[in-house]
Amino acid sequence: MTTxxxxxxxxxxxxxxxxxxLAAALWGTTGTVRSFVHADPVAVGAARLLIGGAFLFAxxxxxxxxxxxxxxxxRTRLVLLLGAVLVxxxxxxxxxxxxxTGVATGTVVTxxxxxxxxxxxxxxxxMGTLTPRWxxxxxxxxxxxxxxxxxxxxxxxxxxxxxxxxxxxxxxxxYATVASYLITRGDDSRAVLGALFGxxxxxxxxxxLIAGSGWLFTGxxxxxxxxxxxxxxxxxxxxYGRGLRTTPVAAATTLTLAEPAVAALLGLFxxxxxxxxxxxGGLALLAASLLTLTLPTRSQ
Numbered sequence: 289m290t291t292x293x294x295x296x297x298x299x300x301x302x303x304x305x306x307x308x309x310l311a312a313a314l315w316g317t318t319g320t321v322r323s324f325v326h327a328d329p330v331a332v333g334a335a336r337l338l339i340g341g342a343f344l345f346a347x348x349x350x351x352x353x354x355x356x357x358x359x360x361x362x363r364t365r366l367v368l369l370l371g372a373v374l375v376x377x378x379x380x381x382x383x384x385x386x387x388x389t390g391v392a393t394g395t396v397v398t399x400x401x402x403x404x405x406x407x408x409x410x411x412x413x414x415m416g417t418l419t420p421r422w423x424x425x426x427x428x429x430x431x432x433x434x435x436x437x438x439x440x441x442x443x444x445x446x447x448x449x450x451x452x453x454x455x456x457x458x459x460x461x462x463y464a465t466v467a468s469y470l471i472t473r474g475d476d477s478r479a480v481l482g483a484l485f486g487x488x489x490x491x492x493x494x495x496x497l498i499a500g501s502g503w504l505f506t507g508x509x510x511x512x513x514x515x516x517x518x519x520x521x522x523x524x525x526x527x528y529g530r531g532l533r534t535t536p537v538a539a540a541t542t543l544t545l546a547e548p549a550v551a552a553l554l555g556l557f558x559x560x561x562x563x564x565x566x567x568x569g570g571l572a573l574l575a576a577s578l579l580t581l582t583l584p585t586r587s588q
Contacts (some may be wrong), residue, residue, distance in 0.1 A: 290341075307531035308543045314524040319332055320558055325512045330383045331499035332516070334492040337379055339517025341482075342487025344525060348482025357470075357479040364470075371466035372487030378459030380495065381452045388449030397450055399548055400430045401457030401517070402464075404463025406541035409465045421580065422538055428577030429545045435570025461541055467529065468537035477529030485525065542577075549575060 322332055360364060371422040382398050403426045461482065470480045503509035532540055 303538075304531040304534035305543060305566035307527045308535060308540050309546050311524040311527040311531065312529070313546040313550045314520045316543070316547040317554060318520050319551045320554040321512050321515055321520075325379065325503065325509055327503035327509065328499045329386065330380065331496055331501065332513075333379050333383050334496035334499065335501070335504060335513045336521055337375070337485065337492050338489040338496060339513055340521025340525070341485035343518050343522035344478070344482040345486030345489075346482075347522070347526065348476075348479045348486070351476060351478045353476025353479030353528070354482060354514045357475050357483065360475075360490040367466060371463050371484040371485065372491060373572035374463035374466065375484055375488035376458045376491045378456050378463060378498075379456075379492065379506045380538045381456035381459060385452035385456055386451045389450060396480065398460070399455040400434060401454055401539065401543060403542040403545065405458045405461035406464060408536040409461055410536065412537045413465065422536075422542065425577045425580045426538075428573055428580070429542055432545075432570045432573030432575075432577060435566050435573065464532075464541055465537050468532050468540070471532050473531060477533060478526065480575070481525050481529045485521065545577075 309529075318336075322329065325332055357368075385398060407422065407426065467470045467477075467480055467484060504513055528540075528544075531543075535543070
């Protein structure tokens with residue numbers, strides 16, 4: 289089964305795209321929540337994946353799709369292991385990039401490069417075609433994301449940090465491609481994500497122990513960790529997995545650029561941050577690009 293743009297009646301509505309945009313909106317709340325937690329950002333990210341991975345794994349067990357998935361054979365188990373490693377790489381590389389080159393540059397390079405890597409992987413692996421609408425929407429969304437993140441801010445750029453951000457963007461696109469491959473061939477999306485994130489949580493457990501876990505035993509730290517793990521990761525990726533059933537991985541990765549838009553709005557209205565004219569223009573361009581990619585055309 290291919291992942292080309294809308295090619296069946298199931299893809300004519302907004303269902304899959306709406307699920308992915310909603311998931312991205314949940315991910316966009318993570319920065320605001322993290323701002324209230326006094327802990328190493330890498331430790332917070334590791335705890336998020338550990339809790340979220342355990343939640344998704346429990347959902348997969350309850351759904352009954354995990355055993356058939358693992359019974360497919362050695363090749364499938366190796367693909368799942370690769371996906372779990374890619375999730376861990378995406379998470380740790382992102383936080384390392386932010387620590388080296390700043391939040392603005394690290395975020396825009398990671399999130400902006402994700403759709404490009406996803407499109408190239410999709411084309412390379414023959415999982416779909418890159419339509420003119422995808423190219424136009426992705427270019428607009430990446431430009432809007434750059435303007436939104438960097439507009440009005442001074443961003444110190446460090447080559448090593450940029451390289452880590454690119455590695456993070458590739459890790460995100462690659463694990464999304466792995467998930468899309470497994471889901472579109474017929475495997476249960478809950479089982480796939482449960483295996484990927486459950487495995488990545490185990491891989492990052494040593495990172496949490498080394499970075500420090502004392503903050504988890506405070507009221508605010510525990511509440512934040514549960515929200516980040518269960519809501520933004522668990523519920524968010526269940527929505528994302530459901531969306532991948534009917535949405536090409538290249539388009540899905542572009543739609544997740546809604547994440548920085550939500551983060552910017554929360555920063556504006558909750559944290560009292562200021563958005564300049566360039567950033568507001570980037571927000572409008574990003575929204576228009578995502579809308580272009582989400583809405584069906586007449587021919588569809």
